[in-house]
Every structure is written in C-alpha cells, then in structure tokens.
Amino acid sequence: MGTFQIEGGHRLSGEIQPQGAKNEALQILCAVLLTDEKVTIHNIPDILDVNKLINLLKNLGVKTEKLGPGSYSFQSDNLDMDYLASEQFKTDGGGLRGSIMIVGPLLGRFGKGFIPKPGGDKIGRRRLDTHFEGFMKLGADFRYSKEERFYGVEAPNGLKGDFMLLEEASVTGTANIVMAAVFAKGTTTIYNAACEPYLQQLCKMLNSMGAKISGVGSNLLEIEGVEKLGGCEHRILPDMIEIGSWIGLAAMTQSEITIKNVNWDMLGIIPTTFRKLGIQLEKKGDDIYIPAHTEGYEVQSFIDGSIMNISDAPWPGFTPDLLSIMLVIATQARGSVLIHQKMFESRLFFVDKLIDMGAKIILCDPHRATVIGHDFKSQLKATTMTSPDIRAGISLLIAALSAKGTSTIHNIEQIDRGYENIEARLKAIGARITRID
Template identity: 70%
Template sequence: MASFEVIGGRTLHGEIIPQGAKNEALQILCAVLLTSEPVTISNIPNIRDVNKLIELLRDMGVDVEQTAPDTYVFKAEDVNLDYLSSEKFVDQARAIRGSVMILGPMLARYGVAKLPKPGGDKIGRRRLDTHFLAFEKLGAKFTYDANDSFYHLEGKNLKGTYMLLDEASVTGTANIVMAAVLAEGITTIYNAACEPYLQQLCKMLVRMGAKISGIGSNMLIIEGVEKLGGTDHRMLPDMIEIGSFIGLAGMTGSEITIKDAQIRELGLIPDTFRRLGINMEFHGDDIFIPAQDSYAIDTYIDGSILTVSDHTWPGFTPDLLSIALVVATQAKGTVLIHQKMFESRLFFVDKLIDMGAQIILCDPHRATVIGQNKQVPLRGISMTSPDIRAGVALLIAALSAEGRSVIHNIEQIDRGYQNIDGRLNALGAQISRL
C-alpha cells in the first residue's frame, strides 16, 4: 500500500491543466463496443480506473492501439463473448464500477451480457436497479444469481418504449441510451440524467449514426438504427479535478490558473466555491484564482447559515462535497454540508477533526462546519484515504496544514487523479510518494 508524505503550509503558484474527465471516459470507452469500425478517443486520463477498463476491453477482444499519450484507437470487430465466463473477466469487472456500462452496448449489439457485481468506492449503497428495470422495459430478460453475485441479460430483439426512470442515474442513463440506439423503434427516456458527460456520450453516438434528440434535457428520444459507425471524440476536462484545484487554491492561499477549464460545462461549481468565499476570474476558458489571506462563507439573504448540498445536474455535483467541506474548515463563517446521495461519504471528517477542524457530524448525510478563518491552522497527522474524493480532500487539508502528514492507501487517489503529486509539486507543493 503506497502513501503520500506531505509537508504542508507552502503557498503554490502557477498554471495547471486539468486531466480528461474520468466519469466521461468510463462511458465513452464502453461505447466503442457498439460498432465494428474504428473509434478514436483523445484526452483520456492516465488513471487506474480508466486503464483497468481499457485492459478489460482489450482482453474482451477489442483491438486497442495507443497513438499518443492521451489518445487511443479502439476497434471492436471481434469481441469474444466466451471471455465473459472467465475467472479473469470476473476479477477485472469486480475491480472497477465503470464495468457496469459494458452491459448496454453488449446487450444492444450481441443480445447477451453478463457481469459480476462491480466494485468501486465504499461510499454507501449504489444500487443498479435503474439499469436493469430499463433493460427489461426494452425487452431483455434479466436474472441475478445471488450465489455468485452475477447479473445476466438476454435480449436479441430489443424494442423501443417509453420509460420514466426512478432516479436520474448518470451511469443508468448512459447504459440505457447505449442499449436503445440499436433497438427497434423509438425509446423515450424521461427523468434522464443530463450531465455534460452524458451529453458528450450522446453527441458521440450521433456522430456514429445514432438518432437522439433532447440532448442536454431530462427527456431523451432515441430512434433506433440498424448499425453504428466509427468516429473521433475528444473528452472534456474533468470538472471534479477543476473544483478540487479551486478549493486547493483557497485553502493554501495560492495563486493558481486552471487552463482550458471549459467553463460553460461546469454548472454551479464556480458559483458554489464563490459562496464559500473563494475569489476567481474567468479569462476566456481559463480560471484565475488570486491568492487570498482569508475567505468568508456567504449567508442567505435573511442572514441564516448557508447550506451546500448535492443535486442532479445542473446542481452541485456530489463528487465535490468532500472538497467543499474541507475548504469550509478554514473559511470565516459556518456552513451546513448536506450529502444527500451517499450515506458513507462524510465519514472521513474524523480525520479532519483530528487535524483540528471544527466539524459536527450531525448524521450520515449532514455535517456542520465552523470555519476558523485560518486563525487556527490544521495540523499534520497520519491518515488513510477511504475513497477517491475524500482522499483528495485530505490531500488538500494536508497541503494547508502545519507540519508533516502521511496519507495511506493513495491507490484510491490514483484511481481518479493523474500524477497528482507530480503536477502539484510543479506548483510548489512538497509531496513525496512512499
């Protein structure tokens, strides 16, 4: 198990380029299974989860060629369906949660799909009912074997239908869209997720020959086609990494420019950090965060305490609530952090309390943070990263703290952040990989 040693209290300065979007990559990569023609994808992040998914596709029989550090050409001409029954496939699919999104493309193109219960962050219940209920509405037969935790799907002749999703699941919507593009007739998906990454998937599928309308809304209408062709696709920068860098700049009092942030795709992320007191300027598509000695949390118009909570898009993404929480610990003022989606995602706050933060964990979903206005700096400690986003929140806390911190289990951070230590060290951080 690898660790980071962090010497905190250093001010950072310079420019940083966000990596390609992890959550988009997991959808886009699975979509290559929908065609036998070449698909070129660029701005792919070099992170553990994405690399594991590329390895899985290669072992399934997809021809994979890396043409540049961030660019791959995929050709799924001869997918080996027998591989889905191998022990290696079971191990690979269980290692990453993104593997669930091979189900829609495999069902659409081959009429069969199977998958062991996938892995991922332990941040609370992450049910998959939305995926399978929709596949059944398209005409697939679904079975679940509780003995080996395997999902099985069969459906040679999927037919379009109307469906109202029980939740606006991003991965669920992506899976359903990929199944529906080759189904016979028209599929209407209401209460669909509409995150930028889902829009990117839909636009890519349209370039491949799919017929999708309503992109960017919560109602998608898909007219099935007989086959899809190849295309080129470039992924968006990672909005979670951009939000992390904004929080890092505020916490450490640093002057940082985030290059090519695709600001129009960030939703409420900049405004939410502004309400936490962090100043920023937009220079084209670059975000400039000036050095601040202090920052103050906003209140509501009547003076009551601000609540920062997660919402479906275009609301504030749940993946950045951990960052918002750690930023608030050194702000002036008080804020309630409300994590609605996952009941275990706030359990990392005990580490921040050990560092000297003033936090009341109200229940599994809510924490009240009393900011210390940088008058009482956090202190370095030894801690363990429980998941990707909490791991980076703890890294930001360690970079702002006085003294030495050690963060264990940084494989969690590596799952979602490309060479984070090297890129932050280039700005003046002092992070050593042990």
C-alpha cells in the same frame, strides 16, 4: 499499499492543466463496443480506473492502439464473447464499478450482456436497479446469481423501444440504457434521464456514429433505433471534479493558481457554489484564475440571514463529487456552513480525520455536517491518515498541504483511481509531496 508524505503550510503558485474527465471516459470507452469500425478518443486520463477498463476491453478482444499521450484508437470487430463467462472477467469487472456500462452496448449489439457485481468507492448503497429495469423495459430478460454475484440480461429476439420514467436520474444508468436503446426497434423515450455533461458528450458521440438521439442536455431523451453504428473521433472534456479540487487547493493554501482550459460552458453552477464560500474566481479566456486569498474568505449567508447550506443534486445541481472539497475549504472559512450530502450516506465519514487535524466539524448524521471555520487563525495540524475513497482522498491531501507539519496519507491508490500523475503535477506548482511505495 502506497503512501504520500506531505510537508504542509507552503503557498503554491503557477498553472495546472486538468486531466480528461474520468466519469466521461468510462462511458465513452464502453461505447466503442457499439461498432465494428475504428473509434479514436482523445484526452483519456491516465488513471487507475480508466486503465482497468481499457485492460478489460483488451481482454474482451477490442483492438487497442495508443496513438500518443491520452489518445487511443479502438476497434471491436472480433470480440471474444467467451471471456464474459471466464473467471478472469469476474476479477476484471468486479474491481471496477464503471464496468457495469459494458452491459448496455453488448446487449444492444449482441443481444446479451453479463457483469459481475462491480466494485468502486465504498460511499454507501449504489443500486443498479435503474440499469436493469431499463433493459427489461426494452424487452430484455434479467437474471442474477446470488451465489456467483453475477448479473445478466438477454434479448434473443432483439430489443424494442418503449417509454420509461426512471426512478432516479442515474448517470451511469441513463448511459447504459441509451447505449442499448440505439439498436432497439422503434423509438425509446427516457424521462427523468440524467443530463450531466458526461451524458451529453456520450449522446453527441453516438450521434456522430449514426445514432438518432434528440433532447440531449435535457431530462427527456428520445432515441430512434438504428441497425448499425460507424466509427468516429471524440475528445473528452476536462474533468470538472479535478477543476473543483484545484480551486479548493488554491483557497486552502492561500495560493495564486491558474487552471488552464477548463471549458467554462460545461461547469454549470460549480463556480457560483465556490463563490458562496467567499472564494474569488476570475474567468480569463477559458482559464480560471484564483488569486491568493491572503485575507481569507467569508461564507455568504442566505437573504434571511440563515446559515449557508451547500448540498448536492442531480445536474444541473451541484455535483456530489465536490462536496468533500467544499467541506475541507469550509474548515478555514470565516463563518459557518452546513454541508448536506443527500445522495450517499457514507461519504462524510472521513470528517473524523479532519477533526483529528483540529477542524471544527459537527457530524449531525450520515448526511449532514456543520463546519465552523477557523478563518486561518488556527492552522490544521499534520497527522497520519488513510484515504477511504477518491474524493475523500483528494480532500485529505488538500488538508495536508495546508496543515502545519508533515502528514502521511496511506492507501493512495484510491487517489490514483481518479487523479493522473498527481504528485508530479503538484510538485510543478510548489507542493512538497513524496510518494513512498
């Protein structure tokens, strides 16, 4: 188990380039299974979760070639479908939640798909019902082996388009259904579809391969089935969660940082939400410039004077992956804020580690925490802690970089799952961080 040692309390400065979007990469990589032609993808992040999925695709028989940093070609023209019944597949698929999205492409192209119960962050219940209910609506038969913890869908007579209203706007569920529906006979209509930038990117890629998807960017998608898809070339967006992480890092360490090439048009209300906590952001071309907040930052209040409430919601609402960052920033704000995590009931449990560091936080229930900011009049104290998941891990790292003294963070593999070469990139802007294996 890896460990970071962080000497906090130092201001940082310089430029940092966001990696490719993890959540988009997991969808896009699964989509290479939809064609026997070559697919080239650029800006793939070199992170643990993505590398696990690439390895799974290789074991399935996908021909993979690394063309350069972040660029790969994939060709799925001779897949080993027997791999899906192997113990190795149970190991490979069970260790990665993103592996669920290979089911849709396999079902659409080959009429069957299987997956062991996938892993991922322990942030609460994350149901798979949306995925499989969508497949069944397209005419697939579902089976689940409780003993083997194995899911399967089969459609020996092919899929047929239909109308479906999703119970929840699941991003991975929508992606999975879309990838199956591109081969369904007739027209598939998905209402209450997720419309996150990652999903928009997937639909644009599929259309470039020959799919016929309309309504991209809305919650109403129409998919006219086709018989075959071709190859394409695709570039992954910069990771909006990492961009938000670096905004939080700049604010907490009172540092002057420029985040390069962020693709502003795809950030939605993320900049606006940070401004609600008093964070100053400037748009410079396609970069975000954050000045050093040497005088601190003050939480806004609502028009009626009530306490600011930062909550998550499906896109175009505020992404739940950044609520942990907002909570950490609030610990040094001037004023108080209520953080409301609506979508996952275990994601706020890392706050006990921030309380140990001296933060003033009241955990109201599993979904809500009230933060009373220090206004930098009292630094957080260094401590030893363990990263429970990706987003809590980066939040604790930001807290440690702002704290007085040397902190230790264990289980940093959780951070590596979502952040590429993080210690080298942070050192380049002045962070004092050491990795110990």
